[in-house]
Amino acid sequence: MGPVLSGQRRRLYVDLAVISRHDAGTGIQRVVRALALALTEAPAEQWDVRFVAADRRSLYHVISWPQAGEAIDRTPIEGRPGDVFIGLDFSLDTVRFHRAQLARFRRAGGSLWFLVCDLLPVERPEWFSVNNVIRYKAWLEIIASIADGFLCISEQTEDDLRRVLAARFGLNDGYATRIVPMGHAIMDSMLQEAAAAAPPTARFDMTQPFSLMVGTLEPRKGHADIVAAFSELWRQGAEHRLVLVGRMGWQIEALRDAIRNHPEHGNKLMWFDDVGDLELEQIYQACEGVIIASHAEGFGLPLIEALGHLKPVLARDLPIFRIHAERGVRYFPASGDAAMLGASIRDWVTDIRLGRAAVTAPDANWKKSASVILDALDHQPEPAALTA
Structure with missing residues (x-):
């Protein structure tokens, strides 16, 4: 220079x-x-x-x-x-x-x-x-x-x-x-006009508990593992709900079809592929907790967004996510079958409802x-x- x-x-x-x-x-x-x-x-x-x-x-x-x-x-x-x-x-x-x-x-x-x-x-x-x-x-x-x-x-x-x-x-x-x-503040990332818009009408019942995943549906994000784990829980009679927010990505046609044809689709399993930031903010505020299942990330923005909303987080046990352990993030094994992951989710949700999964917000801001x-x-x- x-x-x-x-x-x-x-x-x-x-x-x-x-x-x-x-x-x-x-x-x-x-x-x-x-x-x-x-x-x-x-x-x-x-x-x-x-x-x-x-x-x-x-x-x-x-x-x-x-x-x-x-x-x-x-x-x-x-x-x-x-x-x-x-x-x-x-x-x-x-x-x-x-x-x-x-x-x-x-x-x-x-x-x-x-x-x-x-x-x-x-x-x-x-x-x-x-x-x-x-x-x-x-x-x-x-x-x-x-x-x-x-x-x-x-x-x-x-x-x-x-x-x-x-x-x-x-x-x-x-x-x-x-x-x-x-x-982590979504509202700080929104253009003024969008942030001032009227809140969108809820597309599902957000007054009942649900777990949330945020991110484009693509192989590395791990959606298939979570859907399989919840399916195992539903077979056991669990009432847990799973909401997926993310656009359709690539190499994901089989998962897309599995979600759309799932017997719980529209009931306990919901996928929204056109959610704007204002609606996403509402969904974060309403959710019971956020699941981060990526097999690899450069950072993992939804994790820190969840912590910013003081929402409990269950993440795949990877080094990039371990740096948030001191804030109360819970982890599930990086590899494991649907039954093992389902048990981790069930225990995590139980702890949330008993008040044993509290997290602290990150210090950083934009x-x-x-x-x-x-x-x-x-x-x-x-x-x-x-x-x-």
């Missing part, structure tokens, strides 16, 4: 190429939206925050987000000493389309940072579509060659990133990393997340030579 002229505000270009066009409301997009909103509160005397987007035909340019996301000025952004571009959005394609523009930005004295949520498409490609693995690997190769730093959502993601960069690209230094603590990002940008080392 070159010298910043005295009295000159640093321009912070925040990439929102995906959510400015289509906000699907997934966990990643809640994170991106929350961080972007928090960054708007950056010290105005130091930072000039500008949201940017690009597509196949248009280079990165400034947009009017969080309004309509339309272009304010279609003039392509250019860097100068002190400027920073943050690849906050999961812009696999636009980064590839406009690699040359980003490289020019850096050569002009700007810095390039990218948010990294996990390395799973590289490490466990069988869990993802072939096309998404190809796109992710291309994105990772590009950012490995041009980035000054990486913002990681957990210590595990930071460790995985450093290991993968060394193994795949021979990179052991020449870049910075910073762990960004994740907030404002703190943004301050950590800005601190990382303030203290980044001198950039290595550009290889792009």
Whole structure:
């Protein structure tokens, strides 16, 4: 990073190429939206925050987000000493389309940072579509060659990133990393208009107890294990209800059919694939507890969202979830059959109803997340030579 002229505000270009066009409301997009909103509160005397987007035909340019996301000025952004571009959005394609523009930005004295949520498409490609693995690997190769730093959502993601960069690209230094603590308040991640909207009408009886799972239905999320465990409990006469909130993912057709054709579908088993953030907030508030069954995660946003609502959590026993044990999270064996998992769920629900499963809320919030990002940008080392 070159010298910043005295009295000159640093321009912070925040990439929102995906959510400015289509906000699907997934966990990643809640994170991106929350961080972007928090960054708007950056010290105005130091930072000039500008949201940017690009597509196949248009280079990165400034947009009017969080309004309509339309272009304010279609003039392509250019860097100068002190400027920073943050690849906050999961812009696999636009980064590839406009690699040359980003490289020019850096050569002009700007810095390039990218948010990294996990390395799973590289490490466990069988869990993802072939096309998404190809796109992710291309994105990772590009950012490995041009980035000054990486913002990681957990210590595990930071460790995985450093290991993968060394193994795949021979990179052991020449870049910075910073762990960004994740907030948990859904309302703080919502645009003002959405947050002020009238609460949606409940689509099921939320006055009766139910366990909740939140997340896109995909193989690694473990929904099949939980549905099988609840099915075992229902065969034994249990009245426990299970509510799934998440969009239809990939490689999940068999589970989709099993849910829709389940004898308890619409009764003790419910799946909603089009829940907005305001409705999700209501469901979190009403649920009895939250189950986290992922086989792997870079962080696990629903877990911390559940703790933020002071809801008991039952999670698969993985290191990434063990870091929350001191807050009262319970665990079930990482591997086990439906009967074993069903017993864990039954015991957990019993403890909830006896008041023996209390949890404590996390300390982090999105404002703190943004301050950590800005601190990382303030203290980044001198950039290595550009290889792009």
